[in-house]
Amino acid sequence: MVQGSRQYDAIVVGGGHNGLVCAAYLARAGRAVLVLEASERLGGAATTREFAPGFQVSACAHLLHLMPPALMRELDLAANGLKLAAERLPTVALGSEGQHVTYSSSEVSGALTAADVSRYPAWRALLERLAKTLHPLLSAAPPRLGTEAWRDRAALLGLGWRIRRLGRRDMRELLRIGGMCVHDLLEERFESPLLKGALAFDAVLGSNLGPRSPGTVLSLLYRLAAPGGPEILTQPQGGLGALTQALAEAARRAGAEIRTHAPVARILVRDDRVCGVTLGSGEELAARVVVSSADPKTTFLGLLGSEHLDAGFVRRVSQLRTRGLAAKVHLALDRLPHFRGLDPQSLRGRLLVAPSLGYVEGAFNYSKYEEYSSAPVLEVTIPTLADPALAPPGKHVMSVIAQYVPYKLATGWQEQRQQFKELVIRTLAAFAPDLPDCVRSSELLAPQDIEREFRIAGGHWHHAELAFDQFFMVRPVPGAAQYQAPVAGLFLCGAGCHPGGGVMGLAGRNAARHVMREAA
Amino acid sequence: MLTESEPHYRQPLLKTPFHERQRALSQLDSFVPWSGYTTVDVFSSVDQEYFAVRNQSSLYDLTPMVKYRIGGRDALRFLNRLTTRNVAKLAPGKVQYTVWCDDHGQLIDDGTLFCLAPNEYRLCTAERQLDWLAASAIGFEVEIAEVTEEIAALALQGPTSCALLKDLGLAGIERLKPFELGHFELALAAQRAPLMISRTGFTGDLGYELWMKPADAENVWDALIQAGRIRGVRPIGSRALNIVRIEAGFLLPNMDFVSASHAQRSGTTRSPLELGLAWLVDFGKGHFTGRRTLLAEQQRGPLRGLVGLDVEGNKPALNALLYAARDGNREIGSVTSAVWSPTCKRNLALAIVDAAHLAPGSEVWADIYLNRELVWERRMVRARVVERPFYAPARRRATPPADF
Numbered sequence: 001m002v003q004g005s006r007q008y009d010a011i012v013v014g015g016g017h018n019g020l021v022c023a024a025y026l027a028r029a030g031r032a033v034l035v036l037e038a039s040e041r042l043g044g045a046a047t048t049r050e051f052a053p054g055f056q057v058s059a060c061a062h063l064l065h066l067m068p069p070a071l072m073r074e075l076d077l078a079a080n081g082l083k084l085a086a087e088r089l090p091t092v093a094l095g096s097e098g099q100h101v102t103y104s105s106s107e108v109s110g111a112l113t114a115a116d117v118s119r120y121p122a123w124r125a126l127l128e129r130l131a132k133t134l135h136p137l138l139s140a141a142p143p144r145l146g147t148e149a150w151r152d153r154a155a156l157l158g159l160g161w162r163i164r165r166l167g168r169r170d171m172r173e174l175l176r177i178g179g180m181c182v183h184d185l186l187e188e189r190f191e192s193p194l195l196k197g198a199l200a201f202d203a204v205l206g207s208n209l210g211p212r213s214p215g216t217v218l219s220l221l222y223r224l225a226a227p228g229g230p231e232i233l234t235q236p237q238g239g240l241g242a243l244t245q246a247l248a249e250a251a252r253r254a255g256a257e258i259r260t261h262a263p264v265a266r267i268l269v270r271d272d273r274v275c276g277v278t279l280g281s282g283e284e285l286a287a288r289v290v291v292s293s294a295d296p297k298t299t300f301l302g303l304l305g306s307e308h309l310d311a312g313f314v315r316r317v318s319q320l321r322t323r324g325l326a327a328k329v330h331l332a333l334d335r336l337p338h339f340r341g342l343d344p345q346s347l348r349g350r351l352l353v354a355p356s357l358g359y360v361e362g363a364f365n366y367s368k369y370e371e372y373s374s375a376p377v378l379e380v381t382i383p384t385l386a387d388p389a390l391a392p393p394g395k396h397v398m399s400v401i402a403q404y405v406p407y408k409l410a411t412g413w414q415e416q417r418q419q420f421k422e423l424v425i426r427t428l429a430a431f432a433p434d435l436p437d438c439v440r441s442s443e444l445l446a447p448q449d450i451e452r453e454f455r456i457a458g459g460h461w462h463h464a465e466l467a468f469d470q471f472f473m474v475r476p477v478p479g480a481a482q483y484q485a486p487v488a489g490l491f492l493c494g495a496g497c498h499p500g501g502g503v504m505g506l507a508g509r510n511a512a513r514h515v516m517r518e519a520a
Numbered sequence: 521m522l523t524e525s526e527p528h529y530r531q532p533l534l535k536t537p538f539h540e541r542q543r544a545l546s547q548l549d550s551f552v553p554w555s556g557y558t559t560v561d562v563f564s565s566v567d568q569e570y571f572a573v574r575n576q577s578s579l580y581d582l583t584p585m586v587k588y589r590i591g592g593r594d595a596l597r598f599l600n601r602l603t604t605r606n607v608a609k610l611a612p613g614k615v616q617y618t619v620w621c622d623d624h625g626q627l628i629d630d631g632t633l634f635c636l637a638p639n640e641y642r643l644c645t646a647e648r649q650l651d652w653l654a655a656s657a658i659g660f661e662v663e664i665a666e667v668t669e670e671i672a673a674l675a676l677q678g679p680t681s682c683a684l685l686k687d688l689g690l691a692g693i694e695r696l697k698p699f700e701l702g703h704f705e706l707a708l709a710a711q712r713a714p715l716m717i718s719r720t721g722f723t724g725d726l727g728y729e730l731w732m733k734p735a736d737a738e739n740v741w742d743a744l745i746q747a748g749r750i751r752g753v754r755p756i757g758s759r760a761l762n763i764v765r766i767e768a769g770f771l772l773p774n775m776d777f778v779s780a781s782h783a784q785r786s787g788t789t790r791s792p793l794e795l796g797l798a799w800l801v802d803f804g805k806g807h808f809t810g811r812r813t814l815l816a817e818q819q820r821g822p823l824r825g826l827v828g829l830d831v832e833g834n835k836p837a838l839n840a841l842l843y844a845a846r847d848g849n850r851e852i853g854s855v856t857s858a859v860w861s862p863t864c865k866r867n868l869a870l871a872i873v874d875a876a877h878l879a880p881g882s883e884v885w886a887d888i889y890l891n892r893e894l895v896w897e898r899r900m901v902r903a904r905v906v907e908r909p910f911y912a913p914a915r916r917r918a919t920p921p922a923d924f
Binding site: 269272301305306307308309310311312313314315318479486 | 597601602622623652655656658659660806807809810811812
């Protein structure tokens with residue numbers, strides 16, 4: 001323990017969006033909070049940085065659609081500097097020969113059958129009704145099973161009641177489709193390959209799942225259940241980094257202290273209680289509780305150490321599936337490329353390369369064998385259309401999420417880096433033939449780069465795969481699924497906790513509430 | 521040891537290096553499996569074998585005992601996190617009886633831990649533990665290897681055991697204290713066999729355990745039998761051993777507790793506090809697996825516990841349910857091991873009983889079923905909770921031991 005220095009009520013490890021949200025809520029409740037960020041920049045995986053001279057990009061996540069409006073209101077993010085450059089962005093499923101499908105939360109248009117156009121609103125309405133049932137689950141600590149605590153029982157009863165209240169038809173449908181794969185569900189409902197491919201994309205984005213993998217309907221519902229309002233895609237002005245700047249401002253205004261360049265080396269334990277942290281520099285800082293927004297493996301195995309934990313718990317943590325399967329490609333463009341069949345206005349949303357269910361599933365197949373498909377699945381944004389300040393005048397930035405890019409390649413990544421970037425450009429050139437001529441420079445963040453740059457073990461941007469066995473009341477692992485670590489005084493608030501990743505902030509808010517209740 | 525002519529699936533049980541010697545002495549051809557080996561249940565007569573332990577010397581083949589070599593920079597830290605005792609107090613040349621638990625403080629197994637050198641240990645266990653050891657090794661720089669087949673082992677137990685070893689020229693053996701180990705050389709006709717000897721055992725009597733290379737096993741056996749004639753040495757099987765271990769109050773896995781790693785049903789596992797092993801649990805040494813649950817259990821007080829029972833009459837209370845009163849209305853526990861003790865001349869049992877009946881002197885009633893020439897009878901018999909061990913001769917601790 002540090003002598004003579006101040007003791008914080010809480011030290012938050014990691015200055016990503018969840019860490020900052022947690023710090024802001026704790027500080028607003030009057031706690032003395034210190035946020036420690038290892039890198040020189042706040043934001044974690046929600047950050048904006050330069051990737052080519054004069055070109056800025058949201059380095060990991062590139063759209064904001066999961067953060068609940070209530071949270072943004074409570075932390076007064078608008079007053080703390082957050083502006084939205086674009087809202088309610090549409091999604092364009094890119095098709096060949098300029099024949100695309102455009103959809104939003106309520107309607108669909110473009111190259112699809114009339115039957116699909118008429119079925120789409122009912123599909124959205126059903127998903128939204130089901131998602132609304134799941135919605136309250138996200139904003140609270142998951143209940144524990146087999147306890148006598150009224151809080152756990154009430155939460156379980158509440159879930160049962162909400163499902164029951166769906167009514168007979170919707171409840172049956174939820175129970176019928178809940179364990180299905182999204183491929184089968186979409187085949188039941190739609191005809192147009194382009195629409196089915198794009199809708200399946202939303203179910204598998206960022207996960208180690210293909211459209212035929214079990215549990216993909218659940219992951220789709222889960223994505224829609226986010227209280228941000230289903231599929232309301234927004235783009236903060238200044239990129240995702242501007243969001244975390246606003247969160248940091250909110251935390252500071254509430255009294256939190258924030259230090260960058262302050263990597264935590266160890267979480268300190270005394271008498272079986274967490275009492276502070278040691279920084280990489282050797283400096284020791286004392287706190288009554290430590291709240292870690294780092295991923296569970298880093299927190300438990302790296303910062304805390306197995307010796308303070310039970311062996312079975314450590315095994316569960318070490319067996320968490322944390323390999324990322326999504327890469328980022330950033331392109332600095334000298335001019336805006338021309339996408340066949342799309343005017344610049346339609347380019348403001350997100351563009352998907354997921355032209356059919358078979359295409360997506362086929363791309364997924366390669367990843368199982370430590371390869372990537374030569375026909376990759378992509379999500380593209382051109383943030384400079386709504387926010388020109390991210391690039392020099394007249395120039396543009398293209399931010400691409402490439403799905404199904406393995407952490408480990410059988411051939412090794414070293415020789416493949418350039419080839420993969422070229423593959424992405426070539427794939428997009430099928431829709432925008434002049435793209436290769438526009439590219440001035442490019443950057444690849446493969447899962448291992450994401451692991452290194454954002455300090456996420458495995459490079460999974462949800463910290464841990466969002467699948468049924470790592471979900472809700474067992475996320476990240478039994479024994480730590482309610483934000484509380486097995487060691488007294490240690491809490492989790494990162495994407496590895498319920499309700500998981502994406503730039504949502506709910507893990508941070510739920511954790512802060514839990515900390516205040518448990519460590520008042 | 522597999523022979524080349526027989527594929528492994530034709531001989532699912534291994535033979536220990538002492539197998540041929542034991543087979544030659546086995547009159548009843550009564551073998552039982554133990555940890556993947558075939559071992560002797562009884563050679564000729566359980567009674568004679570029992571009395572060899574208590575009055576002479578007994579030789580028991582320990583080879584199937586599962587053995588792990590645990591070494592590496594973090595070996596001490598690893599073992600302190602694995603087991604409930606403080607391994608920092610275990611100096612080279614010493615042995616600890618110890619236990620380890622799962623995350624919920626439920627017993628996985630017990631065993632003996634030998635410190636051979638700093639950060640160099642051997643762990644002997646009743647059952648295979650590699651999966652749990654591997655899980656426990658995450659985050660530690662430690663090498664774990666199973667060495668069961670690399671080490672042959674014999675237990676030489678009984679009042680004349682020390683004298684027998686002295687007869688064999690093992691100078692200084694009498695200075696070995698309980699739970700100490702030493703390295704010796706046994707002069708054989710052709711060569712000298714290095715022996716590691718620990719003053720440990722499962723009999724509660726004066727005795728030693730001898731650890732050797734499998735290649736020396738038969739020669740060492742022969743030397744012990746030869747020199748032991750005058751000391752009354754007799755090979756024994758596991759049935760005689762079971763009587764003496766109950767007299768000594770030692771627990772047997774899958775008899776007195778079920779390992780938390782095998783248990784399927786909830787509520788069947790036991791914590792070391794419940795099994796009367798609180799003295800093995802060092803809450804002050806830092807974290808170990810199960811500590812937080814055990815601490816809570818200690819503060820709350822155990823719900824049940826293992827006790828020794830002195831049962832009236834002479835019929836062993838095997839598998840008996842226990843009741844608070846003779847009327848048999850309120851069940852308060854059950855017997856885990858039971859035997860008529862020929863030395864104590866008492867009818868002994870180990871039992872798990874509810875917390876209200878843990879104090880020595882408590883009276884409980886055992887519902888004993890007797891098979892009398894295929895006719896079943898039922899007796900409700902009074903039993904009293906008594907201190908364990910039931911039998912603890914002074915010679916088990918005396919150093920040097922008296923010369924018998």
